[in-house]
Amino acid sequence: MNKQILSNNWFIVRYSFRAAPLYTLMTCLLMAAHAAVQFFEFVYMPKFMIDAIQYNKPFSVVLWYTLFVFSVASLWLLVNTIHYNVIMPRGKVAVNKRLQKEIYDIASRMDLACYDNPAFYNDFVWAISESDKRTAAALDTIRVLLGTVTQVILSGAFLIALNWEGIFFVMLSLAGSMFFNLRRNKKTFELDLAMKPLQRKRDYVSRVFYLADYAKELRLNPIAGRLHRLYGETNVQINREIDSRTKPMVAQEFAADFLFSTFVVNGLYILYIMRKIMVEAVLSYGSAVSLVNATRRVSGGLLTLSRTIPQLQQNSLYIEKIRSFLAYQSELAAQSAPASEQQPLPSYIAPLEFKNVSFTYPGTGEPLLKNISFTLEPNKSVAIVGYNGAGKTTLTKLLMRLYDVNQGEILYNGVNIKQYDLMAYRDLFGATFQDYELFATSLADNVSMGMPTPQREEIIRALENSGFGEKLASMARGIDTTITKEFDDQGTLLSGGEAQKVAIARVLYKNCPIIVLDEPSSALDPISEYNMNEAILKEASNKTVVFISHRLSTTRMADMIYMIEEGRIIEQGSHKELMDLNGKYAYMFNLQAERYRIHETAQTGT
């Protein structure tokens, strides 16, 4: 067994011990003790009990032997019952709690780029969904292993003392079973890995059919048929994987479990032992019974070992994944200056400068942003406009250091942003994204977002400023109302525009020096949009605001507008300057204004 396998399994024992010491100790040692008690009960004592009867010892001797075995067995049963019904379930919960907390912590701070890497993403999904099961399984394997080794050593020693030739059958069985089990387990692991991406596809289709988010689209479009086909195609691929990989596994299982276990040990060897007892008559009845029991325990133990030892290897492969996930280091944090060389953030709002910035998403060829340079002046509002897919959102992701630039640099107060502590730097920003999410918790939580000591009055003020005040007034439980009905039958479902107002309230509540709003008014009606613009302008008087919007009626209020096309800034200036320039911005603005006019004419009939 190689060092890595031992190290990985030892890691799980230590991890589990730190979370639940009693459970781990009992789990590891109980089965070894159990094997010793069973040896005493079924191998060692029967010889004395039966020989006492055969050689006419007083009946009281047999009775005392029997009572002794009964007391040990009953006491042992009690200890086992307590362990399996009380200590084990609680221990498993404690270990899972610790492990999941660590995994969720890493998941919430890992780089966004991880989601762009399918191999990492697969492992990540696996770690979240499987780690608790695999940890319990690994500990269970160690439990079985220690118990079985004890069983084989005790019964094997007894067996060898009475019939040493048996060692030949034992070794043949062990070598054959392990050889074939190792191969079979490798194949099982490979099959499991090949199935993961396919299962993810199937899970996606299931999600689409049970999540409320998709319910409307499903009812109004024939997309269900396409999804059924995707599900069917995935099933075909799954069957293909199973067909191509499981055939050798059948032969390996037959050789390991029957040929080298049942046939060699339970067949040939038992016959050999019987000959010693029945033909040569060299053993007492008691020795014969104990010998038969010992043989069964050694053969059973070896069969278990031949499965368990390779299981250690299989667990090791899974533990390796958990370990590497737990050891995950953010690439962005690694690119930051070491803590001792980091610069303190200024106490005032400083200029943010993009200097010849280029950026390509990992795994894509063409740079999306090319040689971008501009400065966000403090306390000013800046609008970024451009066609779909121009790279506006990407620009804000670079700004908040959710990704690092490939070329050029971003400076805050004249210092490269990599020189600041990553989390402290990100804390400068309050942001709302196009694909913002609300959480199935209270409205207050959805605004304060887990910030320590939430201020109720401030939460209400932020909601009112974002235009949510009227809706809030209609809610009987106010900011304690639960959002969605996921965990609360009395929970409230919000409209798209209302949800967007809550997302904006988050930003207002966070009260950061720099505000980033990506399509903040896309779901708002014109009056709400106007009110929100007013509120943000008020808030922004002492902040830097960056917003992206396709509604140029919103962007015209910005101090500075940047128009992006094909990864470059093609126009920049105030609304008036860009209108005077009569370029692409002016064209887009006039087109929208024209639409408004046509709409208005159609409405009023004038």
Ligand SMILES: Nc1ncnc2c1ncn2[C@@H]1O[C@H](COP(=O)(O)OP(=O)(O)OP(=O)(O)O)[C@@H](O)[C@H]1O
């Ligand atoms: N994680 C990613 N990996 C690879 N490509 C991406 C990723 N995220 C976005 N893109 C691509 O980058 C391009 C720009 O996306 P971005 O979201 O920045 O555009 P945008 O200007 O904000 O567009 P919109 O106006 O539609 O919101 C798109 O073509 C998109 O497909």
